[in-house]
Amino acid sequence: MTIQTETKTYLNYINGEWKASDTGKTSDSFNPSNSQEILGSFQMSSANDLDEAVNAAKEAQKTWRKLSGAARGDFLFKVAAVLEEKTAYVAEAMTKEMGKTFAEAKGETARGIAILRYYAGEGMRPVGDVIPSSDSEALMFTNRTPLGVVGVITPWNFPVAIPIWKMAPALIYGNAVVLKPASDTAVTAARVVECFHEAGLPAGVLNMVTGSGSVIGQGLAEHPGVDGITFTGSNAVGKQIGRAALDRGIKYQLEMGGKNPVIVADDADLDLAVAATISGGLKSTGQKCTATSRVIVQQGVYEKFREKLLQKVAEITVGNGMEEGSWMGPVASKNQLENVLSYIEKGKAEGAELVHGGNRVTSNGLGDGYFIEPTVFDQVTAEMTIAREEIFGPVLALMKVETLEQAIELANDSEYGLSASIFTTNIGNMLEFINDMEAGLVRVNAESAGVELQAPFGGMKQSSSHSREQGRAAIEFFTSIKTIFIKK
């Protein structure tokens, strides 16, 4: 029996108004902890809805860009205050739509609030440089100009933080935004957009259109009224978007997958390394782009580390994220469930030794949810699929090496380069890792996940289009530099 805890139909947000799609079609958002439960429904929009949103954004941006940075910042401070009041309302949608625990969802919402405040302040910070001209009578300097209308395409795994870390900088630098959120978390996105509406953001400056990736996502990338596209999601989709943006000659930014390693050196603090491997690999059910996936351990501590790891993994409680005591929720969707289980089967078939978990969890009333046991493979080798492809689930692959050089070589043996961490007490090891690791985020004695909003974030190799998000780095994508020369 399907239980509808809330029957609300969420609408698109276009030109400051909540509007149904002209298709008349909606889709339901299901709870991955109990697939019989529907959280709400959202619009399956058309290219016409998208046109309307882009046109509204285009018009609104003309006035928005003329406001001072401080005035734009005031709006973002107000949005932060509304979101703060609505933390539980937004976080509950997140847990009920994609499964992460309520504690993690509240933490992510708090992060969204902090990001809004950081970029609100950005409206008052310097934007250019004075550069000495070769003409002593002239003044030469740089300023920043917004791109215009920015298309924001986001995934489901951080449904509050990622849209906000793209929308807040886009807005503060004077752009208008059309957001296309992931369908799996469209209700959470609508609740975030409600905060912008309640804060009184001028009509058209932010618009949201929900619907399928191929119609609305691709439509945004191809739309002649869109001047820049920022995307976070899978590599396959990211590349399509990049190609569409390149064809139109617009700026684009792609943040994509990872296959993040942790190295545990012979001299590591093993308790710390175990705790960080579990937190980095299994929090959010392993569904972070920065999640630890490959655990590369030096042979001197391999057995001891493995034993401690398995002991702690056995203590993990799997359950509905809304319930106290659940450490790990379900994966986000049926699709995710099937995908992760198929990787576990591949791991077994290719000869890795399954030493913990590996099954769907259906006991204790979890049968209608998409729960998977925390899973650990041993004897994993570099050519195995589970060592090469992003699994995006609660699966750790243990790999043994003799030397630190071998560990770093193995860690770099990946098409991805998003984040990486090392556990060692030796400064020489730390420096070697920092210098030689091919990843955009390298962390020493800390888990591979954990992005700080005031620092640049992005990957190397196939993990990114090589731009950076967050912190002051965001200005590079969301603006163009204008060089100004004045002579009296």
Ligand SMILES: NC(=O)c1ccc[n+]([C@@H]2O[C@H](COP(=O)([O-])OP(=O)(O)OC[C@H]3O[C@@H](n4cnc5c(N)ncnc54)[C@H](O)[C@@H]3O)[C@@H](O)[C@H]2O)c1
């Ligand atoms: N590098 C990072 O910062 C980062 C952060 C979070 C997630 N991710 C990556 O995101 C992936 C998981 O997210 P996902 O499953 O939502 O990714 P996805 O690529 O399936 O979807 C991302 C967004 O693109 C849209 N989309 C789908 N098909 C499209 C198309 N043909 N054209 C345009 N848009 C389309 C989706 O509707 C969604 O809004 C993982 O690979 C993860 O590593 C990366």
Ligand SMILES: O=CCCC(=O)C(=O)O
């Ligand atoms: O999923 C990608 C973002 C990861 C992140 O925000 C974190 O590790 O904190």
